Amino acid sequence: MQRKCVLVVEDEQDIADLLMLHLADQNLDATWCRDGVQALQLLRSRTWDLVLLDLRLPGLDGLEITRRLRAQGSRVPILMLTAKTTELDRVLGLELGADDYVSKPFSVVEVMARVKALLRRVSMDAAPERAASRIVHGVLVVDETTRAVTLGTTNIELTAREFDLLTFFAQSPGRVFRRTQLLDQVWGTGHDGYEHTVNSHINRLRAKLQAAGAAEEYILTVWGVGYKFNDALASVDVA
Numbered sequence: 381m382q383r384k385c386v387l388v389v390e391d392e393q394d395i396a397d398l399l400m401l402h403l404a405d406q407n408l409d410a411t412w413c414r415d416g417v418q419a420l421q422l423l424r425s426r427t428w429d430l431v432l433l434d435l436r437l438p439g440l441d442g443l444e445i446t447r448r449l450r451a452q453g454s455r456v457p458i459l460m461l462t463a464k465t466t467e468l469d470r471v472l473g474l475e476l477g478a479d480d481y482v483s484k485p486f487s488v489v490e491v492m493a494r495v496k497a498l499l500r501r502v503s504m505d506a507a508p509e510r511a512a513s514r515i516v517h518g519v520l521v522v523d524e525t526t527r528a529v530t531l532g533t534t535n536i537e538l539t540a541r542e543f544d545l546l547t548f549f550a551q552s553p554g555r556v557f558r559r560t561q562l563l564d565q566v567w568g569t570g571h572d573g574y575e576h577t578v579n580s581h582i583n584r585l586r587a588k589l590q591a592a593g594a595a596e597e598y599i600l601t602v603w604g605v606g607y608k609f610n611d612a613l614a615s616v617d618v619a
C-alpha cells in the first residue's frame with residue numbers, strides 16, 4: 381500500500397520536530413512547512429491525505445488557509461492545532477471546514493490518535509480528494525493531479541496562474557466571481573491588487589482555449605460584476 385502523505389504546517393520548530401518524528405513512526409510520508417503562503421502552494425501542488433495545520437502562522441494563518449482550500453473545493457482532511465481555548469472557540473464558531481481540533485499544549489499521543497482516526501475515515505470515504513482531481517465539462521478536461529488541460533485531443537499549455545484560474549472557475553460553473561474575489565482566492569496574499577491583472581490573465585486564457593479550437597467562450601464576462609464559467613457548457617462529470 382502506498383504511504384499516506386501528511387503535511388505539517390507549524391512554525392514552532394520543537395512542535396514540528398515532535399510531530400514529524402511520530403508521523404514517521406507511523407510510517408507516514410510527512411512533509412514540514414513553517415509558512416502559511418508556502419503551505420497553500422504545497423497544498424495546491426499535489427494530493428495530500430491529511431494536513432496538520434497550526435492556527436497562528438507567518439504569511440497566512442490556519443483559518444485563512446482552510447477557508448481558501450474549501451472555497452476551491454478541496455476536501456483534504458484538516459486537523460487544526462490551536463494555541464488556546466479562546467482560539468478553539470473562534471475556530472469552532474467560524475465552522476470553516478476543519479475536520480478536527482487539538483489545543484496546545486497537546487499530548488502527542490492525543491494528536492496521533494486523531495491523525496489515525498482521520499486517515500481511517502478518509503480511506504473509508506474512498507479518497508474523495510483523489511476522486512475529485514479531474515474536472516470534465518464536455519470536451520474540456522482539467523486534471524488537477526497532473527495539471528494538464530485538454531480540449532478534445534488538443535493539449536493546452538497554461539501557465540501556473542492560468543491553470544489555477546481555469547480550475548477555480550471550472551469547479552463552480554455559473555457562479556459569478558468579482559475580480560477582487562479572484563485576486564484573493566487565486567492569487568492569494570501578495571497580489572498587486574490591480575483588477576486589470578485578472579483581465580489580462582483571463583484574456584490570455586481565452587485566447588489559448590480559442591486557439592485549441594473551443595467553439596464557445598468558456599469564461600464569460602458578467603458586465604459590471606466579473607466573470608463566470610459558462611454553465612451552458614458545463615456538464616459536471618467528476619471522473
Ligand code: CA
Nearest residue numbers: 391434436437
Ligand atoms: Ca504558530
